[in-house]
Amino acid sequence: MDRMHAMRIFTALPIYAITAEKLSAGRTDSEFVQAVLAAGVRLVQYREKEKTMRAMYDECCALRQLTRQYGAVFLIDDFVGLAQAVDADGVHIGQDDLPPEVVRRLLGPDKIIGLSTHNASQLEQASALSGVIDYIGVGPVFYTQTKEKPAPVTGLSYVRYAAQHSRLPFVAIGGIKEHNIAAVAAAGARTAAVVSDITGAGNIAEKVAALRAGMTSPVSSRAY
């Protein structure tokens, strides 16, 4: 799919699922992605840090086919070469990765780039990169154990700030679970990235339905 189509999916859908095989209750990443796609998720990010590049490549080749079958957006965390190798729809990068302008040059105009931000100053800089990047990550909203060295927790106030100031679509991320996702939506997030609450769920379809309900509950719609 092209970049514009991918961003239409991004802005239309409330749940953005991210892999974390170590927190997947014994599921492989492929089993996890299959399950979230079956549950209706259409934004999937592959985020693994400790596998070999060859293992990630083999896995992502299969995930690319699978996500394509479902018409889902498939993004890779950090590894620009891997994203190119498997023709992912784009990458998600952090503040410590290659500069966004460089990633755009490498990927060309047809791919999505997302950039993590952790405070107002980074959000400001990221907003100024519209044209280079496509969306902004906002968080970590709550305490998270899925990143080795997370930035300081931002709380919901940063989500509210992003909802008011971001000139690009944004996704709230970090410790978002069924019990707090309505508050994230109420703070102004239209998309929430969820990791361990989905990867570790007993029933992924039910979990995704509950999370989606949290994003569209009356509490959250009052915020708009």
Add this chain to the structure above:
Amino acid sequence: MDRMHAMRIFTALPIYAITAEKLSAGRTDSEFVQAVLAAGVRLVQYREKEKTMRAMYDECCALRQLTRQYGAVFLIDDFVGLAQAVDADGVHIGQDDLPPEVVRRLLGPDKIIGLSTHNASQLEQASALSGVIDYIGVGPVFYTQTKEKPAPVTGLSYVRYAAQHSRLPFVAIGGIKEHNIAAVAAAGARTAAVVSDITGAGNIAEKVAALRAGMTSPVSSRAY
């Protein structure tokens, strides 16, 4: 420089230096590369694992300028995106990295690709990839502490095997130091990769001269 020119340098020069900041006696990688270039080395590989991608990018931008000033070949270990980002002359990949054919597709025809091999079977497969890859790594010849999970030590017999059977230029690697480099040359290696013996040297110019002498000593020339 183009790929053919880079490979002419590769095949003409006996010493291939690799960075390892942790084993550099307090030197930064930039100070190390400056010193080996001043000592006449023209094959430099940037190999770091624990820095952030942004830190590696910033450092490699500077190293790219420096190596270009000296007409040296500048290669990046593993990170294909980083190599593209800084316009390195190529990459060195291992058996667990992206497949060589994929790396060639990403880098295009003008870059060097080197592939590590650790046994005769891998050497055979790598030799069959001529056109895709440009040179082969052969080792670890001796015990090495610069890789976290090195393959089993191959000994000099694998260097002798490579000298007889490789259809591509090869570089011997792994635990090669001043005291054993003549034996590596005698086993048939025309190029030796050296890491900690140079990075940790008190005087890098003297160390490089001694290593170069070891590669061209009467002991080694008897092997040809």
